[in-house]
Amino acid sequence: MVKAWFFDEKIANPREPCQLENVSLEVVEALGCKLFKFDAENKEDCISLKKIVKDQNYNFQDEITVSREKLPEYEKKVKMFLEEHIHDDPEARACLDGSGYFDVRDKNDKWIRILVEKGDLLIVPAGIYHRFVPDLNDFIVAIRFFEGNPVWTPINRANEENIEKMPIRQKFLATLL
Numbered sequence: 347m348v349k350a351w352f353f354d355e356k357i358a359n360p361r362e363p364c365q366l367e368n369v370s371l372e373v374v375e376a377l378g379c380k381l382f383k384f385d386a387e388n389k390e391d392c393i394s395l396k397k398i399v400k401d402q403n404y405n406f407q408d409e410i411t412v413s414r415e416k417l418p419e420y421e422k423k424v425k426m427f428l429e430e431h432i433h434d435d436p437e438a439r440a441c442l443d444g445s446g447y448f449d450v451r452d453k454n455d456k457w458i459r460i461l462v463e464k465g466d467l468l469i470v471p472a473g474i475y476h477r478f479v480p481d482l483n484d485f486i487v488a489i490r491f492f493e494g495n496p497v498w499t500p501i502n503r504a505n506e507e508n509i510e511k512m513p514i515r516q517k518f519l520a521t522l523l
């Protein structure tokens with residue numbers, strides 16, 4: 347089951363849980379995130395997974411393992427995942443094994459940490475500030491879904507002076523009103 351809490355900025359290592367008070371999943375969903383459960387042991391036959399793929403129009407999927415042993419250019423990629431960013435498209439990840447943290451900024455620009463574990467599928471909306479942080483186990487296997495041609499390039503908040511004015515950011519902000 348997905349769990350969420352406010353992220354404690356005072357903890358030096360973001361791979362630790364950095365847990366402040368819990369955040370309800372309704373609050374996470376009100377930010378436009380979608381949360382699903384699926385049968386990670388039966389990914390080929392999982393009816394709920396097939397339904398999500400159909401409903402969300404996903405026509406591309408691949409698998410990524412984030413671990414020091416398995417991910418090529420591990421340090422570089424993890425640094426990239428950790429940078430706060432947005433995308434022009436939703437980010438959909440189904441956790442097949444392991445666990446990790448997806449952090450999303452709430453309406454007050456506070457980090458909400460979402461723990462994703464085996465059997466959880468999380469979709470973060472286009473335009474929301476977010477990042478991915480491996481947890482202390484440093485192992486997650488995930489399916490990445492995409493509608494259309496996959497674009498992995500993040501738009502980093504720290505590097506884009508006008509990010510707040512970007513159409514996808516404005517579109518996302520309008521969903522919060």
Ligand SMILES: CSCCC(=O)/C(O)=C/O
Pocket residue numbers: 410412427437439446476477478486488490
């Ligand atoms: C567990 S999936 C790796 C993180 C990722 O793909 C991403 O795009 C983070 O924003």
Ligand SMILES: [Fe+2]
Pocket residue numbers: 431432433437476477500
């Ligand atoms: Fe992302």
